[in-house]
Amino acid sequence: QTPGSGQQVWPGTVTVPVTNLTVLADPKDGQVTVQVPFYVTDNGGAKSNTSTVMVPFTTPVVSLSGNVFHDANALTDTTVNSTSQLAIPTGLYATLVDANGQAVKTVAVGSNGAYDFGTVTPATYSVVLHQTSTGSTTPALPSGWINTGEHLGANAGSDGTVNGILPNITVATTNVTNANFGVQQPPMTSDKTLPSRVNPGGTTTVNLSNEFTFSDVDGTPQTITFTQFPANTTTVTINGTTYVPAGQTPGSGQQVWPGTVTVPVTNLTVLADPKDGQVTVQVPFYVTDNGGAKSNTSTVMVPFTTPVVSLSGNVFHDANALTDTTVNSTSQLAIPTGLYATLVDANGQAVKTVAVGSNGAYDFGTVTPATYSVVLHQTSTGSTTPALPSGWINTGEHLGANAGSDGTVNGILPNITVATTNVTNANFGVQQPPVTSDKTLPSRVNPGGTTTVNLSNEFTFSDVDGTPQTITFTQFPANTTTVTIGTTTYVPAGQTPGSGQQVWPGTVTVPVTNLTVLADPKDGQVTVQVPFYVTDNGGARVTRAR
Ligand SMILES: [Ca+2]
Ligand SMILES: [Ca+2]
Ligand SMILES: [Ca+2]
Ligand SMILES: [Ca+2]
Known part of the structure; x- marks a missing residue:
């Protein structure tokens, strides 16, 4: 064997003076008998017979035990302890595993959570919690249960890895107790499909606040997490914050969906604006209990129909x-x-x-x-x-x-x-707008001078569905010197009006009732032309006819 620092390899025999002799032996572990053979030599150089000092050792009688706690609050209190009145699951076993990973001993966990390997050989061990009566080095729990932490000792602390294995248990000369495990039941959620309803259309939202089904047997759901932007929604408003899908520009006061949204389960409000049409809004979620355990993910589904309108x-x-x-x-x-x-x-x-x-x-x-x-x-x-x-x-x-x-x-x-x-x-x-008709009067002798001809009753118009209200003269009548409409006498544009006359303003509109139109034809062989239209009681007019 290679000697350590300050050590030597046994040379075969070692001879020292019998005076001031010190001999210290380090026994091998376990139940062994140390044997030290020796002889002495006298002052004449004669050797004695050889004898042996024998030192039998026993192994210590030490035990290893612990508990499985129903620890509903898990390590939120930094302690592996009992924080639920409910029982732990049945069918649990603890296996003692040696430093080589070999199962050494397996015992059942009692209904009170206690287990005890009894006397164990001093060494360093792990304990694994599982469900196999014949022993296992792989942790396992019944469905609906999870590990919450492991710790050697009744005080605060844990082994740092929540996995149903408590490693590094050194058994020496005193009993080891409180090799402890925690387990709890995570919360549960359920899918829910609401009755189909008419899609409200537009930006009207539906209130899903009370549609999320969840429970926790041994504790209290604390938060609800929405794991993705709900399918077939335009916006979703959670506790007053309105989200739009990723990739879409949020409106004023809105936010882009951050990936997941977690809020307390108390006073939850969820308002979804379904996309228009025949769609099913889907809102996936899970809840987390007071021990920090997550539930399964479920989905609230809201089928919408298009309204029959x-x-x-x-x-x-x-x-x-x-x-x-x-x-x-x-x-x-x-x-x-x-x-x-x-x-x-x-x-x-x-x-x-x-x-x-x-x-x-x-x-x-x-x-x-x-x-x-x-x-x-x-x-x-x-x-x-x-x-x-x-x-x-x-x-x-x-x-x-x-x-x-x-x-x-x-x-x-x-x-x-x-x-x-x-x-x-x-x-x-x-x-139906009013209609007018052209009319050509019989030719007559031009009266000459300033004598006028009376055209008051020569305008032909009608309105099938109403009443012509006004007549509009659209230009100064061709081949006239003056025209008098009602009580006003007009001269053409560009001509200085006489006393009591006016320059033609472009168009002249007067009521059709009590119409008087007097035209003074220019001298000679001329044709006076008076274009007009009428407007009915609906304000409609036609422009043809003269
Ligand atoms: Ca705890
Ligand atoms: Ca729980
Ligand atoms: Ca009309
Ligand atoms: Ca009307």
């Missing part, structure tokens, strides 16, 4: 147009035949086309919730361009039976949001 409206014969600020029926006459309404989606694509009934009603029936326009036209196969039969004009569009309009009279009603309730009164107004 319809969109309908009317085409009104609205002879007074928006003069009453309302798209409504203000004529007894029918609307034109051959009208169609086309539903147009947000991308400008025609979705559905229906005929407008003779009573003016149209109905797209069930439509997918979204924002639409409706276009009024004459094409049975659908069109996104408004059109009306000749002799008809649009007078306004409005969503609702009340006063108001969409602001642009064009046969298109935009910004119709269909969500969860039927949309009615997507209304259009149409009317």
Whole structure:
């Protein structure tokens, strides 16, 4: 054997003086007998017989024992101890494992958690906690149980690795107790599928605060962790913080989903904004108990259906147009035949086309919730361009039976949001503008001088569905010297008016009732021409005729 520092290899025999002799022997471990053979030599040089000093050693009678605690709070108190009134699981065994990793002895853990290997040979051991009556060097616990820590001693502390193995137990000359293990039951969660419901559409959220199912047999769930951004949601608001998915720019007061979100289970609020349409919102989560143990991950699922909602409206014969600020029926006459309404989606694509009934009603029936326009036209196969039969004009569009309009009279009603309730009164107004006719009077002898001819009753006009209100003269009548409309006499632009006369202002509009028009023709063989149009009670006009 190689000697250590200050040691020597046994030389075969060692002879020393018998005076002041010291002999110290280090016995090998275990139950052994040290034997020291020797002889002596006298002052004449004669050797004695050889004898032996024998020293028998026994092994110490020491034991190793410990406990398995139901430690619901685990190492949150830095101590492997009993922190639950509930029993530990049955069927546990402790195996003593020697320094070579060999199982030495296996004992059952009592229902009170105590185990005892009895007398063990002094050495350094591990203890492994498991479920195999014949012994095992691999830790194991029943389903629903986890290790919480191991410690040699009843005081605070642990071996640093929570794994069901307590290593480095040195057994020497005194009993070793409190080779202790902790176990607990982690919390549990359950999947939950809520009854399907109508998708609220838009940014309306659904409240899932009370839909998360969890429990902890031996303690208290402390926190809930949402492990990913819920599928099929636009935003999710957890305890007042609104998150958008990763990769999306958050709005004001919003945050990007950080990966996981953990909040206390008490006073939990979870509001999810489902994506539009027939989707299933999925919210995966787990909870963590007062011992820091995580549950399984479960998912709350909320299937949404698209609402069965319809969109309908009317085409009104609205002879007074928006003069009453309302798209409504203000004529007894029918609307034109051959009208169609086309539903147009947000991308400008025609979705559905229906005929407008003779009573003016149209109905797209069930439509997918979204924002639409409706276009009024004459094409049975659908069109996104408004059109009306000749002799008809649009007078306004409005969503609702009340006063108001969409602001642009064009046969298109935009910004119709269909969500969860039927949309009615997507209304259009149409009317017939007034018409005028050219009229050529019989030729007559020019009266000459400043004598006028009376044209007051020569203007031909009508309005099928209402009343012409005003007549407008669009230019100074050709081949006249003056024209007198009502009580005002006009001269052409560029000419100095006489006393009581005015220069022609460009156009002149007066009521059609009590109309007087007197024209002074230029001398000679001329044709006086008086262009005009009329405007009806809906403000509509035509410009032809003279
Ligand atoms: Ca504890
Ligand atoms: Ca627990
Ligand atoms: Ca009206
Ligand atoms: Ca009219």
